[in-house]
Amino acid sequence: MDARREENVNVQKMSKEEKKRLKKQIKASHTLLKHEGIHTVSMPTKSLVVANGGLGNGVRREQLLEALRQCGSPEALLTPPDKPYAFVTFQSTEEARLALVALSGSQIHTEEQVVTLYLNFVERVGSEVQTPQELPPGLTILEEFVSPDDELRLLEAIDWSSQSDGDGMQKALKHRKVKHYGYEFRYDNNNVDKEKPLSEGIPQVCDGVLERCLKENLIKVKPDQLTINQYQPGQGIPPHVDTHSPFEDTIVSLSLGSKVVMDFKHPDGRSVAVVLPGRSLLVMTGESRYLWTHGITPRKFDVVPACDSNRPGPVTSDLRDLTLNKRGMRTSFTFRKVRRRPCDCAFPSACDSQGPPQQSSGPSAPQSDSDASCLEREFVHEVYEQIAGHFSSTRHSPWPRVLDFLRSLPTWAVLADVGCGNGKYLGLRTDLFTVGCDRSRSLVDICGQRHFQALVSDALAVPLRSGVCDACLSIAVIHHFSTQERRLAAINELVRLLRPGGRALIYVWSMEQEYNKQKSKYLKEKKVKQEEGSAPGNLQNSEVSDQVHAGKADEDCGFFTEKNRSTLSVHRNRTAFHSQDLLVPWHLKGGSQQSKGVGKSSESPAGSKASESSPVFHRYYHVFCEGELENLCQKAENITVRSSYYDQGNWCVILEKKLGMIF
Known part of the structure; x- marks a missing residue:
């Protein structure tokens, strides 16, 4: 009790600036705990987590060590790659306490920006050394x-x-x-x-x-x-x-x-x-x-x-x-x-010399914007019209981190879900002004049946005023655009809708279905749910063997493989991706009735085959490599990439429109 009373007295003595800094420390603690699984503690220990002081923020190890050595003798400094934090262990608890007081709120000038450090105590740090890697054979x-x-x-x-x-x-x-x-x-x-x-x-x-x-x-x-x-x-x-x-x-x-x-x-x-x-x-x-x-x-x-x-x-x-x-x-x-x-x-x-003979029946990779528009009309828009009811029957559970984004919005914020599908995110908060739009009239009709506000619209031209939205969602939409220019245009359209300071959350399928040695949970389950985050390797409705692998070398997004030819590939279930641009099969069980919303999901236990009588539709996808979505967003004007992360087979970013920018 004496320690707690002393702490309360110290808080009361704090200046306004110190209290502000303390609030930021607490916020940093909560953010790390929530998104990275790092547990901070209030009792002093020898170890600290340094928020904003990581390689992911552009802070070099040498810079951080120089600052930490002003407070004592660090025994260990762990800098996880691509993470916005680091861990430090001092020789004594007193040195760690001194570092927390002296360095919280201090700034480090990196090559790209100025970052502010916030330190918190942790009981212990993670593994220091992993299994050493070896060069590939040859x-x-x-x-x-x-x-x-x-x-x-x-x-x-x-x-x-x-x-x-x-x-x-x-x-x-x-x-x-x-x-x-x-x-x-x-x-x-x-x-x-x-x-x-x-x-x-x-x-x-x-x-x-x-x-x-x-x-x-x-x-x-x-x-x-x-x-x-x-x-x-x-x-x-x-x-x-x-x-x-x-x-x-x-x-x-x-x-x-x-x-x-x-x-x-x-x-x-x-x-x-x-x-x-x-x-x-x-x-x-x-x-x-x-x-x-x-x-x-x-x-x-x-x-x-x-x-x-x-x-x-x-x-x-x-x-x-x-x-x-x-x-x-x-x-x-x-x-x-x-x-x-x-x-x-x-x-x-x-090997292309020993592989199956080339087939020319598949669609060609787009060579122009006109080609891209035609490809998307046939292998995206028309497909969703055919599978709308069946597709909707597999879309019901919200993704936790999308739900977190929605919960972070203030009361009565204006939210636009661009590519809303059946509207599963439109009704989660009744204290928001929500509107959805989708290219599929059938999916918009389903939204109407659920009493959601939605309209038919292309994601490249949403019929809403500029700067009217506090937030936008784009969940599993932008990967359906077949050129980088069109993908960037879709991002710019989201930015146009946002008010200054407004935020957009974007999800796209990931090329990497295993990241940081963790496989997507959908690859582990015997019965796979076809949520929008389920990437092609996870789908159970793909029983079509590979055709010729896809199109021209994509210099825009930065990917090509030895199998890229003149036609797009059809992805085979539970196999590694060999191309970023591909077609994903959808088996429509029950025939045309499914397009009217009748029947169950097409998922089947791992290894089982879809009925031979099931119609098969193919949707175009551009799956994103690590860093590609973030790099693409940085080409958009008047935005800041607030965060980027990997979530169960998806690459995700949260964008924020810069203040004073209306267009």
């Missing part, structure tokens, strides 16, 4: 493969101002600059025309690199194709496997300039983040070349080991040894040997 990284002088000579030999045939085939992609020598790599079909070599072969300045590769038995024959990529800070390349049929086994890539982290992913969900220092050589052969995707996430900072950060190899899983590295300009020289015979690799499931 992957080798050689440090300092060229000298600084050789690096400069190679970079100076590239004339990016010239696009003539005498200086290689140059392309300006949205995410990077590219030059091709020997043969042009075509991004429309992820292949090369072996009968049309370029007039300019691999430049002589590369001879020294290739001779060393031959001498050290890294390659067996001299390459005849070179692709040079130049990346500005923040640019990347989508996850992909270099197409099997155009090139022989071994591929070598020389990194010049800034170091970068390259992500490798196995079809079974395993992933390894690998540091590629400047002047290092990456060698891919066997499984790493044919089966694992590799890509560079578009971002300005990479999570790297704090100790010996220039060491090539997997990023350490030791949370005591992680910091941020700011990217600079990077140029890669990737050498390949054009294949003159079909690929006979040991990975036929991923």
Whole structure:
């Protein structure tokens, strides 16, 4: 009791600013507890959680350590990757108490922003070290493969101002600059025309690199194709496997300039983040070349080991040894040997030479806005009209975090649910002014039967005044738009509807159905519910085998694979995604009656097959890679991305419209 009385006296003595800071600390505690499962305590301990002081906020480990050492001697500092917080353990409780008082409310200037720290006591911290990662089989990284002088000579030999045939085939992609020598790599079909070599072969300045590769038995024959990529800070390349049929086994890539982290992913969900220092050589052969995707996430900072950060190899899983590295300009020289015979690799499931023959019956990936509109009309709008009743019968339980967003809105706020479906989120709070809209008239009719206010409208042109909404929902809608421009337009339409300070919650299906070693709960259940968060890999109404895998390389969103062709794929249930742009089957049990709302859900126990008489409809989806939704939102004007998270097979963001912005 004496301690509590002393605490009350201390609170009464606080200044107005100190009380404000205390309220923010409490709010930070509740936020972490709610969204991250971190339990804070009021009694002093040796350990603290530092809200806003994490790698996810752009705070480097070194900066945070410098601030903490002013209060004592930290025994351990854990900085989880991509998280907006860190954990620190001091040698004594008194040092931790001093840090809480001295640093709560203090500011750190990062490369991008100024962040305010808020500290809270915790009883204990999480695991410090996870299982060490290994490089994918067949992957080798050689440090300092060229000298600084050789690096400069190679970079100076590239004339990016010239696009003539005498200086290689140059392309300006949205995410990077590219030059091709020997043969042009075509991004429309992820292949090369072996009968049309370029007039300019691999430049002589590369001879020294290739001779060393031959001498050290890294390659067996001299390459005849070179692709040079130049990346500005923040640019990347989508996850992909270099197409099997155009090139022989071994591929070598020389990194010049800034170091970068390259992500490798196995079809079974395993992933390894690998540091590629400047002047290092990456060698891919066997499984790493044919089966694992590799890509560079578009971002300005990479999570790297704090100790010996220039060491090539997997990023350490030791949370005591992680910091941020700011990217600079990077140029890669990737050498390949054009294949003159079909690929006979040991990975036929991923091989275009050994795969099933191409089929041309599927729809083509859109090449223009007109194509996109037609694709969406046939494989989104018309499909939902056909399956509306059956679809509605599977939509009843609200998602907890969507419900949290709705609960956070003030009384009598104006809410627009854009793409409301059967209106399941419109009636959850009776003290809000709610209106829904959907492209499907049949679904809007169902909303009317439930006495909800809803209207037929395209998500690209909602017939409401600008700035009239306090909040907007877009749950499982934007992934139905088939180009990046249309997806961005849908986001901008949400922003237009919001008043200054208004917020929008967006959910889209995720490419990653296993994230942070946790599978979506829908993959674990024997009976799967087809809620809007259930991504294609979870659906039980897919019994259609794969067709030809999808369309052109999507330079807008940053993804292409070795299976991307001219037609969209039909996704098979419970298999890894091989393309971001695909068709998802819907088995309509009970035939046409289901479109009128008769019958039960189409879900069946895992492994059971749908009735052969069930009509099958295919919906178009663009599934989002990690970071893609957030990056897309940042291209919208007048908004701030307040939070982003992964929720059971979905990528999600909360946007806020900037104050004073009405358009």
